[in-house]
Amino acid sequence: xxxxxxxxxxxxxxxxxxxxxxxxxxxxxxxxxxxxxxxxxxxxxxxxxxxxxxxxxxxxxxxxxxxxxxxxxxxxxxxxxxxxxxxxxxxxxxxxxxxxxxxxxxxxxxxxxxxxxxxxxxxxxxxxxxxxxxxxxxxxxxxxxxxxxxxxxxxxxxxxxxxxxxxxxxxxxxxxxxxxxxxxxxxxxxxxxxxxxxxxxxxxxxxxxxxxxxxxxxxxxxxxxxxxx
Amino acid sequence: xxxxxxxxxxxxxxxxxxxxxxxxxxxxxxxxxxxxxxxxxxxxxxxxxxxxxxxxxxxxxxxxxxxxxxxxxxxxxxxxxxxxxxxxxxxxxxxxxxxxxxxxxxxxxxxxxxxxxxxxxxxxxxxxxxxxxxxxxxxxxxxxxxxxxxxxxxxxxxxxxxxxxxxxxxxxxxxxxxxxxxxxxxxxxxxxxxxxxxxxxxxxxxxxxxxxxxxxxxxxxxxxxxxxxxxxxxxxxxxxxxxxxxxxxxxxxxxxxxxxxxxxxxxxxxxxxxxxxxxxxxxxxxxxxxxxxxxxxxxxxx
Numbered sequence: 001x002x003x004x005x006x007x008x009x010x011x012x013x014x015x016x017x018x019x020x021x022x023x024x025x026x027x028x029x030x031x032x033x034x035x036x037x038x039x040x041x042x043x044x045x046x047x048x049x050x051x052x053x054x055x056x057x058x059x060x061x062x063x064x065x066x067x068x069x070x071x072x073x074x075x076x077x078x079x080x081x082x083x084x085x086x087x088x089x090x091x092x093x094x095x096x097x098x099x100x101x102x103x104x105x106x107x108x109x110x111x112x113x114x115x116x117x118x119x120x121x122x123x124x125x126x127x128x129x130x131x132x133x134x135x136x137x138x139x140x141x142x143x144x145x146x147x148x149x150x151x152x153x154x155x156x157x158x159x160x161x162x163x164x165x166x167x168x169x170x171x172x173x174x175x176x177x178x179x180x181x182x183x184x185x186x187x188x189x190x191x192x193x194x195x196x197x198x199x200x201x202x203x204x205x206x207x208x209x210x211x212x213x214x215x216x217x218x219x220x221x222x223x224x225x226x227x228x229x
Numbered sequence: 230x231x232x233x234x235x236x237x238x239x240x241x242x243x244x245x246x247x248x249x250x251x252x253x254x255x256x257x258x259x260x261x262x263x264x265x266x267x268x269x270x271x272x273x274x275x276x277x278x279x280x281x282x283x284x285x286x287x288x289x290x291x292x293x294x295x296x297x298x299x300x301x302x303x304x305x306x307x308x309x310x311x312x313x314x315x316x317x318x319x320x321x322x323x324x325x326x327x328x329x330x331x332x333x334x335x336x337x338x339x340x341x342x343x344x345x346x347x348x349x350x351x352x353x354x355x356x357x358x359x360x361x362x363x364x365x366x367x368x369x370x371x372x373x374x375x376x377x378x379x380x381x382x383x384x385x386x387x388x389x390x391x392x393x394x395x396x397x398x399x400x401x402x403x404x405x406x407x408x409x410x411x412x413x414x415x416x417x418x419x420x421x422x423x424x425x426x427x428x429x430x431x432x433x434x435x436x437x438x439x440x441x442x443x444x445x446x447x448x449x450x451x452x453x454x455x456x457x458x459x460x461x462x463x464x465x466x467x468x469x470x471x472x473x474x475x476x477x478x479x480x481x482x483x484x485x486x487x488x489x490x491x492x493x494x495x496x497x498x499x500x501x502x503x504x505x506x507x508x509x510x511x512x513x514x515x516x517x518x519x520x521x522x523x524x525x526x527x528x529x530x531x
Contacts, residue, residue, distance in 0.1 A: 080448030107449035
């Protein structure tokens, strides 16, 4: 599903690469934790998959496509197959839960009939039954993150990227968030989650890829966060 | 393609950006109405020119009892022989198409007709003050006037030679100058309008950066991300154009009003006005559309 081949990314005006010679494969339907200290290259890894950045060297394949050969006007097609969740939720404050989720479908031109059918379904999936008309500022952090996950998942992406989705949420609520991610993963969606949260990584027992200074230092199936932290 | 969604976004954009949009509408309205007025001027001048071109002639006034030139004062009123001689010279010239002799009586009638708007002038002008004349129509009003005038000027019995086209040239110069001034002002304002469009769109893009960030993230096409902004710019342009259209209808009435000061009525037709209004609409759309598009390419990249 995601294939990195000798990928190096150096940002302009930086001597040290953010990612250096990364080779890895993520299979369809896998759940992968991406761990490592701040500045280890986790976010760069996610941005490269989204093609928000291009690698300085190496090749990246996402869903069978060579991103280097993907023309700019086809990038939106790629992004429709990838869902994204962030630490800061990124909901639109002026729109209700339902409107926030529907927005993701409206802007890719889905018909209204379709939107009316699938949005309530994902609202149920993320556990926000009965809160469709709430505004973001009426929701707790955990609930807001559920809305963001619903928005990321509503178009049934093949890959879900989560950049520290529990970073702003207390541990008890985080468990609920992880349950939703797990539920999404069980539908066959590949999930890549960058995180600092050792407790979550240890409890889930999924594949763990550890980055340090832009290099993969550990890649374990059913791993833990690591002793060093 | 979901029109409702696009227009919803446009409405939000216009509302959030109200002051800039208002400024844009006003500047577009003023620049378009000035440009349109310039175009109406051009049309007016064209109409006047073609009408006068067929009428322009040289008037050769003959000496009568109240001489104006020293030559008439010396020789007295024109004699029949002198008249015949002048007529002969005129008809012999090959620049001349047609020569008409107007007696004092006929000339006075024509004078009354042309000055119908000024009864006081007619009342104070006794028929004897209007001299008899030869009205000469030329092949080419501009080029032939001078040689023909020279051929008869100074002949016995000739009081004065009046070249209509000389007066018209001055009139055209005046109209042309006014037109140029209006168009130059319009162009300066259009440049201001372009800058304002660019700024308005940039602010609008900044106001809606959250929305556009999410749109890009979930894979909205460039077209979808940019269309609301493009439509926003064009709607502002069209609002400006609507106001400009109102002003242009007023300007046309003003130009028509000027006509009462000229002996020959030439009013601009509704077709002329419609043409100018259509041209200004196209300019508004192209100007706002292109500027929005180019601005978006800089500020909303995928």
